[in-house]
Amino acid sequence: MLKSCKCRLSGATNAQMEAMNECPLDPGGYFIINGTEKVILIQEQLSKNRVIVEADEKNNIISASVTSSTHERKSKTYVTMKKERIVLTHNVLVEGIPIVIVLTALGGLTGYEIMHLVAGSDEKYQDEFLINFDEATKAGVFTQQQALEYIGSRVKMGSRKGQFGPQVRRNSVEEGLDALANLVIAHVPIEGLDFYPKAIYVAMMTRRVLMASQNPKLVDDRDFVGNKRLELAGQLLSLLFEDLFKRFMGEVKMSIDKFLKKNNRAVPLDAVHMISNHANTIGLGINRAIQTGNWTVKRFNMNRAGVTHVLSRLSYISALGMMTRINSQFEKTRKVSGPRALQPSQWGMMCPSDTPEGEACGLVKNLALMTHITTNVEEAPIKRWIFTLDTGVEPIRNLSGIEIHREGSYTIHVNGTPFALTRYPNRFASRFRTMRRRGWISPFVSININSHFNAVHIATDEGRICRPYIIVKNGKQKLKAEHLKLLQLGKAKFDDFLTKGIVEYLDVNEENDTLIALDEDEITHSTTHMEIEPFTILGAVAGLIPFPHHNQSPRNTYQCAMGKQAIGAIAYNQFNRIDTIMYTLVYPQRPMVMTKTIQLIHYDKLPAGQNATVVVMSYSGYDIEDAIVLNKASIDRGFGRCQVFRKYTTELQKYPNGRRERIGDPQDEMSGDTKHRQEKYEALDDDGLAKVGYQVESGRVMVKKETPLDLTTTGIGMDRGPSEYRDSSVSYRISDPAYIDKVMISQTEKDTTVIKVQTRQTRCPEVGDKFSSRHGQKGVVGIIVGQEDLPFADNGLTPDLIMNPHGFPSRMTVGKLLECLTGKASIVHGRKDYGFGDAFGPHPVEEMGKVLLDHGFSWEGKDYFTSGLTGEPLEAYIFNGPIYYQRLKHMVQDKMHCRSRGPRVILTRQPTEGRSRGGGLRLGEMERDCLIAYGASQLLVERLMISSDAVDIDICQQCGLFGYKGYCHTCKSTREVARMTMPYAAKLLVQELISMNVGVRLQLEDEFPHPE
Structure with missing residues (x-):
């Protein structure tokens, strides 16, 4: 992975990156497989080893489920209540086992102990649970031996295979013991034959079900972000590596076994040679997975498609947006609103605006700024800390049910498993946080108190999203002005604030246990934390929008999609790259109205747009329905001009008989008598490759490749003549001419020659090309008008672009009006850093108006304009100013298509489909x-x-x-x-x-x- 600790670019300075011809602003985090950039998308999963309680619509069936994930296996256990009877189900069991029988088998507990372990001394839970003892009585189960026999007789025979072939059938007690120890709730470890911790866990699940039946509000929400975990590239690769490594070991073992079974061996066993025969199993497997995006791990029945994607390099922001994308495993075709809805728990963790339209809406999300995804922290030191922090903490395995459920007792859970008991939860949590702020415990370990279930939850697992907050104590924030001064001077880093206990990371569960102020004015005596900056709840892509809090929300979502399609600069080394297709803007400009996000992600260094002087008025009928009127003189000066680079690749193959493809001599063809034949090869140089800088038209050959006719005969003969090769040249197929920009010759791993030709087209905006502002206001060019026919202000200003005012009322994009006013004020003031349009910041409309008045303009941004057609003054003052416009990749030249006769499909004899194949126009x-x-x-x-x-x-x-x-x-x-x-x-x-x-x-x- 680029910029990981094993990469050459890791920790490189800007100067070192430039020396290696790499872009210093490249985010890294992707892989290069066969010359293609591949990114492993973040995968969203339900958290493992956590109990989730669910109910049907009428609250008739309530089930608590837990997905147990260990190194060996992954399985799901359910405790389900239906018609007041509670059973435990698991896919290794033929049927549901009554819960009392399970608890009897786990601890050899008496009925009295089971009742107290589940219900404590609470009568309402005791009454509801009592009926479950009838099930055990009906089955004739009273002792642990009988319970184990009952469970063992219901274990599926094929559920467990031995190490060498099928498992030998054992008696029912052994089967039952084995299933309870290794298969049911497998993540709770068994030390010796002490099943009591597992009994406590099952009792806890049962109690959760009883509580949910009494109070439906205690049913869990699957879509709550605290119940989700994000899988990153490292986790996914480690799973894959483990699976491939075990497969590799199995293959080596099989081949050695096979060799040793031979009785008359002529040569001794060469184990090193056998291992080297299978050495590429792991490398090939990982390469194949990243290349295809299909992640298959047999042990966990994991079979996912679309985990990796080709990194979108349409613009700098589209690459950045792809790195922070979160992919959900939920089916996109199901029309369910729950998982798609914006959850309150997503505040500050996921961007509320950046999600696609259509079937993936709400399922594909993006990380917000400043979020951090946790990695695994070892449990053992944390468990030792628990007993040293507070005197009142006792290990739970030594306590009975009455003691566990005594009023005021709180169970301490470590990663969802009950571990200890405390009588003073607030004191314990406060001391734990103090240790974390002092740096003695990892800053990414979270602790929160759940008063509904009388539990203290400590989480050290990987995949939790968290973000930093400033700590507030006694109504005063710990971050002072001197700290910020040290940060500006470079004498302190952000990590120093973590170790000094000024800033701390909170995950979603711990946020529920805090009171967070948005700014200093909101701090009260009970406030625990303060936001660093409110705009950081948005992601990197939504952060480009100025004044997003003044726009209707869908407009910001539209801009998130269009910002990724805007043509601009891709990277500092964009002209060293040869991409399949690359769009670049000729004169990109930094926006007049900035946001802090733009500076944080360096969008101002690789922008994708231009500041256009916009006049808001109706001008002819060519601006109806969001169409825009462009100034021809602005286009001549370079407004919206872009370059399109295309790549044509061919490889000179090597055939089994020793023959190779070759580059032919263009002079053989130029000597032909027809003019058409000479024109076809005129772009070629003497070496059979296109001349750099030559203009090619449709049908011109760029690489004169020849393939041998005889691919079977072996043996090296005389030099074969041209008749033994057929022409398989690479030609330019697009109707508009282009220039040859680069020709590159290289070698592949297979010792074949690869030739890449890059063409370049420069395009000016034309009628039908798509433009958009940063507020989701997209429109096509309706007409291009000469400067002399456009309205002009009394200071001689003519607009680059005219926009119809009817685009504002229904869209409610007030942010665009504010951008225009702020941009105008910053221009007349002559300050590039003046216009800041941060989300949730105050907008100084009065201040902007005052600046405009001081420089002789109207305070409301309107000016006196004269018609360019009649020379008469316009009847109203016209609102105008600079607005940042993006040119999008959708261009008429790429979409224009017509056909009379043409190719047909062989099977149906109907015209082919699609522009690239010269297809017909569909009558649907x-x-x-x-x-x-x-x-x-x-x-x-x-x-x-x-x-x-x-x-x-x-x-x-x-x-x-x-x-x-x-x-x-x-x-x-x-x-x-x-x-x-x-x-x-x-x-x-x-x-x-x-x-x-x-x-x-x-x-x-x-x-x-x-x-x-």
């Missing part, structure tokens, strides 16, 4: 319905048959089957065979039905019947 179902509604039947026939796949067919009028050349094979006659025109697809359908034993008979009528 809705268009067909329109033609039917009009009654234009002949037009339907013409579109759907004559212009598509009409074919003349012989049909026998007697039997209704197809004939051939005027002869019916069924009737053995030519007398009744008629010829008619029908769509080829219909003829194909009839034949396919016949092949499936469905007879289709066609009855013919005369189109123009004879009068009798």
Whole structure:
């Protein structure tokens, strides 16, 4: 992975990065496989080893489930309550086991002890749980031996395989013991044969179910962020490596066993040679997984597709947005609103604006700024700390049910497993946090008190999202002005604030246990923390929008999608790259109105847009429905001009018989007599490759590649002539001409030559190209007008762009008006850092108005304009100013398509589909319905048959089957065979039905019947 600790770029300074021809602003975090940049997306999962209580709609069936994940296996255990009876189910058990039998088997507990372990001394829980003892009595289970026999007889036979072949069947008690020890709730360890900790865990799950039946509010929310864990590249790769390593060990063992079984061995065992034979199992497996995106781990039944994607390099921001994307495993096709909804627990952890439209809405999310995803912290030291922190802490395995559920007792859970008991939870949590702030405990270990379940939860596991907050004590924040001064001077780092206990990281569960102020004015005596900056609840992509809190929320979501499609600068080394397709803006500018996020992510150094002088007025009918009017002079000066780079690749293959593909001599073709043939090869240099700087048109050859005809004959003969090679040249296929920008020749690992040719097109905006501001206001160019015909202000200013005012009322993008006003004030003031449009910051409208007044402009941003067409003054003052506009990748030149005749699909004989294949224009179902509604039947026939796949067919009028050349094979006659025109697809359908034993008979009528 780039910029990881094993990468050369790790810790490199900007100067060192530049010396290596790398971009210092490149975020890293992706892999390069066969020259393609691949990124492993963050995967969202339900947390492992945690109890989640769920209920059906009517609260009839309540179940507590836990997914146990250990190194060996992953399995799910359910404790379910239905009609007051509670059973434990697991996929190794044939049926649900009554909960009393499970608890009897786990601890050899008496009925009295079981009752207290589950319900304590609380009568309402005791009454509800009492009925479950009947189930054990009916089954005749009273002792631990009987309980183990009962469970063992219900274990599936094929559930456990031995190390060498199938498991030998043991007696029921052993089966039951083994299932309870290793399969049911596998993550709770068993020391010796002490099952009591597991009994406490099952009792806790049962109690949670009872509590949820009494109070439906205690049912868990699956979509709560605290119940989720994020899997990063490291976790996914470690799972994959472990699986591949075990497979590698298995293969080596099998091959050694196979060798040792031979009785008459001629050579001694060479173990090193055998290991080296399988050495590439791991490397190939990891490469294949990253390349295809299919993650398969057999032990965990994990089979996921689409884990890795090609890194989007459309713009700098699209690459950055992809690195922070969170992918949910939820099915996108299901129309369920719950997992898609914006959760209050996502505040500050996930960006509320950056999510796609359509079926992935709310399922694909993005991380907010300043978030941190935790890695695993070892449990053992934390468990030792628990007993040293406070005197009142006792280990839970030594306590009975009455002591555990005594009023005022709180269970301490470490990663979801009950571990100890305390009578003073607040004192314990306070001391734990003090130790964490002093740096004696990892800053990413969280602690929170849950008063509903009388529990203190400590989490050290990986995949939790957390973010930093300033600590507030006794109504005063710990961060002082001198600390910030040290930070600005470079004498302190952010990590120093962590170790000094000024700032701390909180995860979602611990946030529920705190009172957080948004700014200093909101701090009260009970406040525990303060936000560092409110704008950090947004992500990197939404942070580009100025004044987002003044826009209607969907507009910010639209901008998040369009900001990734904006053409701009990709990286400092963008001209060293050869991408499949790359768009770059010729004159990118930093925005006039900035946000702090723009500076944090360095968007001002690699921007994707230009500051356009915008006049808001209606100008002709060419600006209807968000279309924009462009100034021709601005385009000539370089507004919106972009370059499109395309890559053409070919590899000179090596064949098994020793023959190779080669680059031919273009002079052989230039000597041809036809002018067309000479034009085809005119772009080639003497070496058979295109000349750099040459303008190529459609059909011109760029690489004169030749493939040998004979791929089977071996042996090295004389030098073969040109007749033994066929032409397989690489040609330029696009209708608009382009220039050859680069030609690169390189070697691959397989010792073959690879040739890459890059073409360059410079494009100016034209009618139909798409532009958008940073507020989700997209529009196409409606007309390009000369500067002399545009309105001008009394100081001679003419706009670059005219926008229709009807785009504001329904969209409610007030942020765009504020951007215009702030940008204008910062221009007249001559300060580039003046306009800051941070989210949730105050907007100094009065201050901006005052600046404009001081420089001789109207305080509301309006000016006196004169019509360029008539020379008369316009009847109203016109609102104008600079607005940052992005040119999007959707251009008319890439979408324009027409066709008369062209290629057809061999199977159906209908025109091909798609612009790249020269396909036909589809007349769809809705268009067909329109033609039917009009009654234009002949037009339907013409579109759907004559212009598509009409074919003349012989049909026998007697039997209704197809004939051939005027002869019916069924009737053995030519007398009744008629010829008619029908769509080829219909003829194909009839034949396919016949092949499936469905007879289709066609009855013919005369189109123009004879009068009798």
